[in-house]
Amino acid sequence: MGDRERLVDDLRERLAATDFYRWAGIELLDASPGEARVAMTIEPHHLNIQGLVHGGLVATIADTAMGLAVRTRLEPGRRHVTIQLGVSFLSPAAPGTVVARGRVVRAGRQVAFAESEVVDATGKLLAKAQATIAVTADRGA
Amino acid sequence: MGDRERLVDDLRERLAATDFYRWAGIELLDASPGEARVAMTIEPHHLNIQGLVHGGLVATIADTAMGLAVRTRLEPGRRHVTIQLGVSFLSPAAPGTVVARGRVVRAGRQVAFAESEVVDATGKLLAKAQATIAVTADRGA
């Protein structure tokens, strides 16, 4: 198994280990060092009163993609926590599949910066996000 | 029925009209002109792998509180859309009830600014958020 497959497997296991991602309908598509792509299949209960995807879910999928991207860069025994999140909502998201690509902009010893683009199934850009992520010792480590 | 009760009823109806808020477990606590408070009961499937509330949900409840706060200031036939959202995560959110208070900072004709504080059941400050919200003509109006 190559490094990339090991990376993807590790992240898939993390998502599978918690009910949150199943509940939210978020799954990992792909990952490589410094990047991760996740998808969310939009269900009727994800829509706001205007029939558009709730912005909080767009923030959720973007934050997930950025966190996993940073995760690919962490040494064992380190963990990441988003401390600041910014999202610009460029276009309303209609039902369908939404994909977020997260990318590490800079990974320091204690702080990492990441950014994300969220697109719909046609590739249309729905949102851009940025995260400031603290990197600390794992509690259990 | 007083103005405030009418306001609260109107917002409750909006939340009830969409499955999203029931699915997310978000309900309105109170509202007054320029303010809204919403609560979310944290369930096991809201937690991330570290046993803490996923930051995307904190963003979701803060955005909801701010949107409803702006809603209390809109004239009929106008609608609001969050175009930029910023969240600072101050303390990790453990299971329990999480409450977000949204407040209008400035409501202009085309743009409104709002802010939100998210606290846990003990009143501990979990997050602060800011939103830039576009105000436009209602599509159906």
Next chain:
Amino acid sequence: MGDRERLVDDLRERLAATDFYRWAGIELLDASPGEARVAMTIEPHHLNIQGLVHGGLVATIADTAMGLAVRTRLEPGRRHVTIQLGVSFLSPAAPGTVVARGRVVRAGRQVAFAESEVVDATGKLLAKAQATIAVTADRGA
């Protein structure tokens, strides 16, 4: 000399030790543990083509107030660096004196969060800002 006067003196010395603040016209008004207030006298060369204070200067004065507020909470041998800054521009700033109050929202060991309100001479709210600030060992320490 009381603790508060010592705090104010220490911050005044910091501002005086660098040409930047004199050049920018920024001076300390007051400080207490977790807070700092700075003022900037708007000159014609601070205005943009529309005759309003350039937003970058509003960001500068807000960031200065927040940095100094965090500074009041640092132990000796520690320094602060803003790593993320967000500013909402609520009203255009006309010539006159502009005052920014910075306040620590949460001061952790490695990360601090601060916020700031910028007002004009009449007390009108011009901008609100938030900063995520890294706290590290002083290089010279």
Next chain:
Amino acid sequence: MGDRERLVDDLRERLAATDFYRWAGIELLDASPGEARVAMTIEPHHLNIQGLVHGGLVATIADTAMGLAVRTRLEPGRRHVTIQLGVSFLSPAAPGTVVARGRVVRAGRQVAFAESEVVDATGKLLAKAQATIAVTADRGA
């Protein structure tokens, strides 16, 4: 004179029409539809007490580049005002020339979104910024 030269000339005239940019040492390098590049020569009075470029100036140059980028897309009689600015400070900026490239992410009728990268003379990435920009009728129009 080609369209691009006309664009650059128009922006240069705007910068020359106000003392702010001369005072701040900011000049236009280049522009094309949806993009603008500006440079700032760092002088000793631009440095903070740690000998690094004050973050407020990094915000200023990034905001200038984004505003001019949006400007290239405006129809006559329209003007732009930054309403929300976010800056991530990735690396400290040492003395030398600092260049910001601004780029329109989406230009709507009433709101535009832009982003900027700030680099030093060696091409090292110092900061990334995002702006939400209101587009309105020109006051004098």
